[in-house]
Amino acid sequence: MAPIKNGRHLFNEVPVGYPVPGKTTVYDESETIDLETVPLNGGILIKALSFSIDPYMRGKMRAPTKKSYSPPYAIGEPLNNHAVGLVLRSENPSFKAGDHVWAFLPFQEYVVQTNVAHVKLLENKENIPWSNYVGAAGMPGQTAYLGWKIFSKAKKGETVFVTTGAGPVGSIVAQLAKLGGLKVIASAGSDEKVEFMKKIGVDVAFNYKTTDTVKVLEEHGPIDIYWDNVGGATLEAALDAANPYARFIECGMISQYNQTSPYGVKNLMNIVGKRLSINGFIVSDHMTPENAKDFYDTIPAMIAKGELVFLEDKKYGLDKVGEAILDVQSGKNHGKSVIVVAEE
Amino acid sequence: MAPIKNGRHLFNEVPVGYPVPGKTTVYDESETIDLETVPLNGGILIKALSFSIDPYMRGKMRAPTKKSYSPPYAIGEPLNNHAVGLVLRSENPSFKAGDHVWAFLPFQEYVVQTNVAHVKLLENKENIPWSNYVGAAGMPGQTAYLGWKIFSKAKKGETVFVTTGAGPVGSIVAQLAKLGGLKVIASAGSDEKVEFMKKIGVDVAFNYKTTDTVKVLEEHGPIDIYWDNVGGATLEAALDAANPYARFIECGMISQYNQTSPYGVKNLMNIVGKRLSINGFIVSDHMTPENAKDFYDTIPAMIAKGELVFLEDKKYGLDKVGEAILDVQSGKNHGKSVIVVAEE
Incomplete structure (x- = not known):
């Protein structure tokens, strides 16, 4: 078989403010691959099916001198993130052609993976x-499930405020909270998203662009748990609306990722006065074998039974990556953003 | 015996910015008391010996409509705080004349206490x-000892940054950290305080008014534990200088108490990226019988042996309360601020 194109989506330059499709990142078709003859060197050849587009990717679009928890993207190299793939060929006894896997992959159509330590076979x-395995049954679902399990200390009858409540993390958190008997207040950035939040059982769903968060929390709070995906002024409002001993789960701060001048939070004295506990968390720290088993034993079954409802915002083709990233950063996506490279 | 004067220090008006002696609070000698005939109604008559002056008192000088963790001072009524007193007469079998007690008392020379639930006999x-029982062996010492014990998760070889490192809380934290084998960076607001911090074993002692905190932390950090008594820009510097998984103990934010426009902290995204855990804490929440026993079994003995060194800044007479409060708020005190009402 002759070599075929191996489309890739590359990091092109460090953005100032929002990433610009075609400038911050570019789609490239210059590479080719021969699927039958490419050497595997004991590894596996994976065909990418779906890539996840997540808010945290903005943090990797930085100068390599700037330290952060996740390595920066390299200029001229493909972006990377969690993906679902199909094994085409294998020289590793743990995998065979036709297997589906969950892996952290470069944004390209085909990849030879020799280090398979983090390639997970999907049953x-x-x-x-x-x-779904890059969404509610993937990293965003793990984030919601394990963050809630480990840090919320939720008790029936308490009140939680969930930001980005229509998104892949927030919507799962909101549903887990409802299943636990909590009152759920949740915000999102469009009326369509508000409708979705009501559909999944959120008690007080509002559009933060047209309704004042401070007033909503004054009316429907105080809150015992704050799930933060946005930071900035919303975090400030949550600090004022917190009950004593409230727990703040700091999962992300997307309102700040594209700001050249970040928001200054002025009311941190609430942390002392209300004895708040605030925990930042990155899900990969908590994916122990026990937690991973618990997650995969629980969440896919809940999705299959319709106990967890969520939306996917699919775009088709690796050339759409830049657009999908910008949508996620600006809140234009509706549901989990997925790049579908191939259906099977 | 004829009635004698019972001097009191009263809350007079809610301050804007720093409290003003003689205006925010006033000394009053209009009350009298007959020590022999005043009815005890089953309680005890206490002669105040020493009152503690603490930073948190500023938070009680507020309009009663404003909620906070500690009840506000009432206009026209005496201030109150932790004190050491001498029992003059008793109708309660748990106390006898001549006993010394640690109690939360109104700022007056003599008081009849019928509710003795929180009056502790000092052995x-x-x-x-x-x-000392209003300082290192009192509430500030409890704050340092229990805060460190419960929240620091300190490990030998780690680095801690302690603010107000010459003060009654910070200096005890610094010494406990040294005893635990940590490297201690500590700040205070005068060269005299820096000398004291060096004397008690602080590895990197600096005057934050003449030396840039950000640069000190860049040179001598990163830090694994931050003991916060000041908040504001110093908290911001600590967030930037924190190691992943650092613990922030939020004990107070004195840099903000007298600000009409508080400082906005801009780098809270570090909480997520570095997976920080931040805990606000008020020591009274943690004074369980076990913790109280542990504290009184440990700290007075360490003081007696000279293993814990600390300074007292004594002022004599209840008329000096306003001045002492302002000194503490502006950092002019050197050591634990104590109002000595009587020596015995």
Whole structure:
């Protein structure tokens, strides 16, 4: 078989403010690959099916001198993130052609993976769509499930405020909270998202662009748990609306990622006066074998039974990556952003 | 015996910015008391010896409509705080004349206490000065000891940054950290305080008014624990200088108490990226019988043996309260601020 194109989406330059499709990142078709003859060197050849587009990717679009928890993207190299793939060929006894895997992959159509330490075989006994494994059954779902389990200390009858409540993390948190008997206040950036939040059982769903967060929390708070995906003025409002001993789960601060001048939070004295506990968390720290088993035993089954409802915002083709990233950073996506490279 | 004067220090008006002696609070000698005939109604008559002056008192000088963790001072009524007193008469079998007690008392020379639930008998087997029981062996010492014990998760070889490192809380934290084998960076607001911090073993002692905190932390950090008594820009510097998984103990934010426009902290995204855990804490929440026993079994003995060194800044007479409060708020005190009402 002759070599075929191996489309890639590359990091092109460090953005100032929002990333610009075609400038910050570019789609490239210059590479080719021969699927039958490419050497595997004991590894596996993976065909990418779905890539996840996540808010945290903005943090990797930085100068390599700037330290952060996740390595920066390298100029001229493909972006990378969690993906679902299909094994085409294998020289590793743990995988065979036809297997589906969850892996951290470069944004290209085909990749030879020799280090398979973090390539997870997907059983999918529940037969949910494969793309779910980069969403509610993937990293965003793990973030919601383990963050809630480890840090919320939730008690029935308490009140939680969830930001980005229609998104892949927030919507799962909101549903887990409802299942736990909590009152859920949740915000999102469009009326369409508000409708979705009401559909999944959120008690007080509002559009933060047209409704004042401070007033909503004054009316429907105080809050015992704050799930933060946005930071900035919303975090400030949550600090004022917190009950004594409230728990703040700091999962992300997307309102700040594209600001050249970040928001200054002025009311941190609430941390002392209300004895708040505030925990930053990155899910990969908590994916122990026990937690991973617990997650995969629980969440795919809940999705299959319809106990967890979530939306996917699919774009088709690696050339759409830049657009998808910008949508996620500006809140234009509706549901989990997925790049579908191939259906099977 | 004829009635004698019972001097009091009253809350007079809610301050804007720093409290003003003689205006925010006033000394009053209009009350009298007959020590022999005043009815006890089953309680005890206490002669105040030493009152503690603490930073948190500023938070109680507020309009009663404003909620906070500690009840506000009432206009026209005496201030109150932790004190050491001498029992003059008793109708309660748990106390007898001549006993020394640690109690939360109104700022007046003599008081009849019928509710003795929070009046603690001081044994003082170690024979340390009675005034120590409002300092290193009192609430500030409890704050340092229990805050460090519960929240620091300190490990030998780690680095801690302690603010107000010459003060009654910070200096005890610094010494406990040294005893635990940590490297201690500590700040204070005068060269005299820096000398004291060096004397008690602080590795990197600096005057934050003449030396840039950011640069000190860049040179001598990163830090694993931050003991916050000041908030504001110093908290911001600590967030930037924190190691992943650092613990922030939020004990107070004195840099903000007298600001009409508080400082906005801009780099809270570090909480997520570095997975920080930040805990606000008020020591009274943690004074369980076990913790109280542990504290009184440990700290007075360490003071008596000279293992814990600390300074007292004594002022004599209840008329000096306003001045002492302002000194503490502006950092002019050197050591634990104590109002000595009577020596015995």
